[in-house]
Amino acid sequence: xxxxxxxxxxxxxxxxxxxxxxxxxxxxTNLGDDIIPGVDxxxxxxxxxxxxxxxxxxxxxxxxxxxxxxxxxxxGNIFNDPIFGKTNAKLFLELKPSSYKWTFSGITNTDSLYxxxxxxxxxxxxxxxxxxxxxxxxxxxxxxxxxxxxxxxxQVRQQNFTYSNLLGSKDFFPYSLKxxxxxxxxxxANQLRIKLNDNFGIRLLKGPGYDSTNAxxxxxxxxxxxxxxxxxxxxxxxxALMAFGLANDPNTKxxxxxxxxxxxxxxxxxxxxxxxxxxxxxxxxxxxxxxxxLLSAQGxxxxxxxxxxxxAPGSYAALKIPGLQNLSxxxxxxxxxxxxxxxxxxxxxxxxxxxxxxxxxxxxxxxFKAIPYDFEIDNTGVRQQQFGMYGKNGVDGAGxxxxxxxxxxxRYIQNIFTQKEPLHxxxxxTHHFIYDEMKTGNASNTGNYISVxxxxxxNLGVGRxxxxxxxxxxxxxxxxxxYSKI
Numbered sequence: 001x002x003x004x005x006x007x008x009x010x011x012x013x014x015x016x017x018x019x020x021x022x023x024x025x026x027x028x029t030n031l032g033d034d035i036i037p038g039v040d041x042x043x044x045x046x047x048x049x050x051x052x053x054x055x056x057x058x059x060x061x062x063x064x065x066x067x068x069x070x071x072x073x074x075x076g077n078i079f080n081d082p083i084f085g086k087t088n089a090k091l092f093l094e095l096k097p098s099s100y101k102w103t104f105s106g107i108t109n110t111d112s113l114y115x116x117x118x119x120x121x122x123x124x125x126x127x128x129x130x131x132x133x134x135x136x137x138x139x140x141x142x143x144x145x146x147x148x149x150x151x152x153x154x155q156v157r158q159q160n161f162t163y164s165n166l167l168g169s170k171d172f173f174p175y176s177l178k179x180x181x182x183x184x185x186x187x188x189a190n191q192l193r194i195k196l197n198d199n200f201g202i203r204l205l206k207g208p209g210y211d212s213t214n215a216x217x218x219x220x221x222x223x224x225x226x227x228x229x230x231x232x233x234x235x236x237x238x239x240a241l242m243a244f245g246l247a248n249d250p251n252t253k254x255x256x257x258x259x260x261x262x263x264x265x266x267x268x269x270x271x272x273x274x275x276x277x278x279x280x281x282x283x284x285x286x287x288x289x290x291x292x293x294l295l296s297a298q299g300x301x302x303x304x305x306x307x308x309x310x311x312a313p314g315s316y317a318a319l320k321i322p323g324l325q326n327l328s329x330x331x332x333x334x335x336x337x338x339x340x341x342x343x344x345x346x347x348x349x350x351x352x353x354x355x356x357x358x359x360x361x362x363x364x365x366x367x368f369k370a371i372p373y374d375f376e377i378d379n380t381g382v383r384q385q386q387f388g389m390y391g392k393n394g395v396d397g398a399g400x401x402x403x404x405x406x407x408x409x410x411r412y413i414q415n416i417f418t419q420k421e422p423l424h425x426x427x428x429x430t431h432h433f434i435y436d437e438m439k440t441g442n443a444s445n446t447g448n449y450i451s452v453x454x455x456x457x458x459n460l461g462v463g464r465x466x467x468x469x470x471x472x473x474x475x476x477x478x479x480x481x482x483y484s485k486i
Contacts, residue, residue, distance in 0.1 A: 044333065049323035049479040051337070051470035052303040053428075055294065057315050065312050065432060066153040067460055069247040069275070072125050073283040074461050076135060076174075076241035077233040082346050084310050084464050085295070086288040088235050092142065092161050093246060094150070094228040094279040095254040102216035104271050105260050110206035116257040116268070118201030120168065120229065122192045122244040123251025124177040128462045129240025130349045131175040136234035139194050141165040142227040150280040156460065157313040159284045163230035168196035174240050184257060185270050191251050192244070204273075205258055219278050228280060239349070243459060246275045285313055285461050293466075305471045306342060309430045310464035311353055311457060316429040317469075318361075321479050324416060324423050334482045335413035336388075336406045337426070339467045340475040343400040352403045353430040353463025355389040357456045360424040362437070365449065368427060369437035372445040373411035377438075377452075389456065397474060403465065413481065421445070432460040 067073065074089040081087070104113055120139050140163035142148065154160055172192070180189040204226075209215050215225040246252055254273040259266055275281070287310070289295040294308040294315060307317040319337075341352055362369050375387055391405035415421035433455040440447030457463060468475030 044482060044484055046480070046482050049321050049481070051477045051479060052320040052322065053307045053469040053471075053477060054300065054318045054320075055297040055304050055306075055308055055315065056318060057289075057294075057298050058313060060155065060157055063157070063313060065156050065460070067156055067283050067432070068153070069279070069281050072243035072245055072459055073281065074241045074243055074285060074459075075122075075137065075231055075233055076127075076129070077235055077238040078129055078241060078350075079133075079235070079237070079239050081239075081292075081350050081464070083293055083308065083344060083466055084287075084350070085290060085292040086235070087241065087461070088233060088286045088288075089241055089461065090159070090233070090284045091231045091244070092148065092228060092280075092282040092284070093231075093275060094148070094223075094281070095252075095273040095275055096219065096222055096226075096279060097216060097273055098276060100216060100218050100222075101212035103212050104205060104256070104258065105262070105267075105269060107260055107262065108212060110211060112261050113206050114259040115198065115202045115205050116259060117198070118196045118204065118257070119183075119255045120194045120196055120231075121251060121253050121255055122231075123249035124190045124192055125243040125245050126459075127174045127177070127240050127242050128350070129174075130238075131240060132173060133237070133239040134171055135174060135238035135240065135242075136169060136171045136236075137192070137194060138169040138232050138234065139167045139196060140230040140232070141167055141200070142230050144224075144227050146227050148228055148280045148282075150278050152280070154282040156283055156285050159286075160282065161230065166197075167200050167229075168194050170194045171237070174238075174242055177242070183255075184268065186255070188251065192242075201256055204256060241461060243462070246279075246281055247277075249275070283460070287313055303471055304469045305473075307339070307428065307467040307469050307477065308464075309353070309356065309428065309467065311459075311461050312431045313461075314430065314464075316427055317467075319426040319428055319477075321423075321426075324413070324479075327417065329417045329419075330483045330485055332410055332414040332417065332481060332483050334408070334480075335410045336480050337409055337477070338404070338406045338480055339428075339477045340394065340396070340404045341402040342466050342468050342472065342475055343396055343398070343402050344466060350464055352391075352465040354457045356391065356405055356428060356430050356465075357389060357434070357454070358387075358407045358409070358426055358428055359434075359436050360426050362424055364422075365437060367437045368434075369449070370442055370452070370454070371409055371412050371426075372421065372439065372442055373415060374409050375438075376443045413479075415445070429456075430463060430465070431456045 075091045078087040143162045146161045257270045259268050297304050388407040391403050394404040396402050437449045438452045470477050
């Protein structure tokens with residue numbers, strides 16, 4: 001047997017330990033992007049800092065969210081979300097003739113028109129919640145006293161309008177909206193169809209003043225005869241919200257079915273009032289957190305075990321990391337703010353949002369701003385993947401599929417250690433979009449501040465999640481830093 005020399009044995013042990021150390025740091029941190037130094041004499045360390053999380057609710061003062069006519073609008077009722085409570089969403093909109101002076105099939109003598117039916121139709125885009133629970137939608141005529149303008153956007157958390165004349169209602173299962181519908185000149189799927197009162201249809205077709213010289217003479221004249229529709233979901237039914245398209249959605253319309261005599265022949269047809277460029281709209285969403293864990297947790301001064309985030313109009317969490325103040329300068333290879341969804345059975349219906357967002361409050365400008373150095377925008381939009389907004393699927397200790405997020409704030413933390421940047425408190429939220437202050441050269445923290453609209457989730461009001469806070473027993477929110485000493 002050949003004897004191994006002591007010098008060779010020593011070299012083998014050194015290389016083995018170096019290799020094992022490098023492998024260990026890679027596996028435990030799950031960090032990539034070539035940020036962990038190789039075996040080159042640099043010793044890499046790993047530490048985690050406690051995060052203090054404080055829940056809060058947005059108000060009309062700090063959340064004046066508006067929604068454009070090209071975006072999906074919500075209608076529906078969530079009767080029982082055990083963590084986040086109740087939600088009710090209403091829609092107000094105008095459907096009107098596509099041109100003026102308007103006539104039905106070119107007929108000016110309304111005595112030649114014979115009414116069949118009138119149907120209110122909405123183009124369905126998707127459902128959030130329990131699609132098996134019955135919803136009851138009611139369609140009203142808005143009161144003529146309302147000021148409802150197409151050139152005005154209204155806050156989603158404010159109900160500005162009144163209505164009293166019920167035109168029709170329908171009970172339905174949300175899952176049925178994907179089914180195909182076959183009617184006159186309109187065979188398609190993804191429609192919610194609500195038959196309205198015959199008297200209302202007769203009024204539009206041939207009622208007093210509803211002709212090309214009065215109501216249908218111009219858009220302004222039509223508004224003096226009919227202000228618009230209000231669609232509400234009965235708060236005693238349902239457990240879901242449904243998204244509907246307005247502008248550029250051919251499935252959203254008022255269908256007026258009728259017969260007419262022309263040239264001695266009778267024909268059956270349909271005319272549509274649609275959502276036009278001159279149509280007003282408003283989506284009102286009301287949250288009721290009474291008796292929920294979210295309401296109990298918000299506004300406290302003691303760090304919370306859970307963080308509750310719900311899409312606008314919704315909630316947020318203020319995050320503090322006091323341990324950063326006690327750390328000396330060092331080379332930061334990676335700094336990640338990590339968080340995990342804490343599973344509940346209700347998550348099967350009320351799933352997490354597409355994305356979370358992390359920004360910070362800068363007391364020197366008294367505004368929230370995007371995190372300098374780490375948050376960037378390129379010509380394709382926000383660099384969300386690198387920043388960590390979308391998160392990834394994971395598994396908790398009980399085998400439940402959960403969502404996890406790791407926000408990359410490496411360069412910001414590095415500049416705190418070099419004392420080039422002060423330590424600010426963070427804000428965590430999920431929203432449709434927000435306005436944040438951002439420097440024109442945010443990647444280098446240079447230039448002047450400008451207010452930038454940032455889209456976080458593609459839909460308003462959809463998505464909520466319960467996360468482990470810094471004090472959670474098994475799923476702690478934490479800041480993990482991989483670094484080397486200087």
